[in-house]
Amino acid sequence: MSEFDFIASAQRTISMERDAVDSLLARLDQHFSRACQTLLDCKARIVVTGMGKSGHIGRKMAATLASTGSPAFFVHPGEASHGDMGMITREDVVIALSNSGNTAELVTLLPLIKRLGVPMISITGNPDSTLARAAVANLHTGVEMEACPLNLAPTSSTTTALVMGDALAIAMLEARGFSAEDFAFSHPGGALGRRLLLLVDDIMHAGERMPMVTPDTRLRDALLEMTRKGLGLTGVADESGSLIGIFTDGDLRRTLDHSVDIHSASIASVMTPRAKTVAQGALAAEALKVMEDAKINGLFVVDDAGKPVGALNMHDLLRAGVV
Known part of the structure; x- marks a missing residue:
């Protein structure tokens, strides 16, 4: 068996994901502005939800929002259908992540979210999907092809969702005038806290x-x-x-x-x-x-x-x- 070219494989993956991220720049439109204003107007917490790999990205997104001045937490959509829906209040905003935009566990929650009157922002790979149509703003993060050569494993699509989440968090940080001292109060432990809090x-x-x-x-x-x-x-x-x-x-x-x-x-x-x-x-x-x-x-x-x-x-x- 000939030696596999690991470097070439990595270069292809990185190039594909880089191109996927670059494509997001042209998609920043009124939907992104509306999403930001919706989050800025939120009187309570930002509830992030998603299944599978989108759920992992959602957890990171919630953590980033919370540490940069926008109170947020993650709710698993499967658990939401079995009691955790009670964690969402009428004053919250929901961010739902799904590459297909038609994930069953998330679609099931839509009537409940509507009944609460909670605004929902969707981050999907399909702007014509069920979630996208139900959202007050849809952030399109779709990719032409995953970095996975089988076009199966979520790779480029999770990267674009992650970057879009960071873009939201930093836009919120700047809009709120979030300072280094504010950041330190969210990170009191370790070297970071000492650098930002110690006088x-x-x-x-x-x-x-x-x-x-x-x-x-x-x-x-x-x-x-x-x-x-x-x-x-x-x-x-x-x-x-x-x-x-x-x-x-x-x-x-x-x-x-x-x-x-x-x-x-x-x-x-x-x-x-x-x-x-x-x-x-x-x-x-x-x-x-x-x-x-x-x-x-x-x-x-x-x-x-x-x-x-x-x-x-x-x-x-x-x-x-x-x-």
């Missing part, structure tokens, strides 16, 4: 733990301050308490290269002026970006008046799981 105030070294000296402090004493506070840096503040500079471990190496006398030199003569800062109340992820962009390992947190209220370094961000 610099939560991890900064404040009060007596913040390394700070005055401009006339001798370099030797500034080094002692750095050692005591353990951040690898110290700030330099003037009489009004405003931050006028910073001195770091890197500055120390450069200072020693110039044979500066650490016992007599003042910190003002060797500090780096105009230190990088981040505003109090900023996300820890913002502090990380400032550090990465400037290629530094620490910075100060300042209040609205520009006065330092805390300091943090890369190790603090690592311990907090932001990095």
Whole structure:
């Protein structure tokens, strides 16, 4: 038996699914706008339903909608006929997925959905199907041929349905003005939650733990301050308490290269002026970006008046799981 060309098979599949997704662009019309407005007007939840592979896509769609500001959940159409229909209220909106548009389990629910007066959006591969005709808006996701060479296994059709669902979710996200902070409240666990919810105030070294000296402090004493506070840096503040500079471990190496006398030199003569800062109340992820962009390992947190209220370094961000 000759060796099978796996790469060629994968390339054909990807090309077919890519072309199927490209075809959706020309189908975005008033039906998509109507579907979006219907979802935006929904006073309760978005109920997504579908059988088989469409059901798997529907579960993902419901999860994406819910995590981007549009409360949604999935109901299996078979279970809906045996009690779960009670999960749907008159204030909801239904999204029904079916490639044929004539799936029996979904068609069975149509009279019940109509009696409740619940608007239904259909995502089908057949715009003339039973579901499409019953919907307030039908999103046509049909494909000429599945990526499956037998044209049997749902492949290209499930991909187009998945992409259309993402298009709906992102349109809703943008229309609602959904922010990164809103997203974080739906994802409080793990690194994502930490990056989007943790503030610099939560991890900064404040009060007596913040390394700070005055401009006339001798370099030797500034080094002692750095050692005591353990951040690898110290700030330099003037009489009004405003931050006028910073001195770091890197500055120390450069200072020693110039044979500066650490016992007599003042910190003002060797500090780096105009230190990088981040505003109090900023996300820890913002502090990380400032550090990465400037290629530094620490910075100060300042209040609205520009006065330092805390300091943090890369190790603090690592311990907090932001990095």
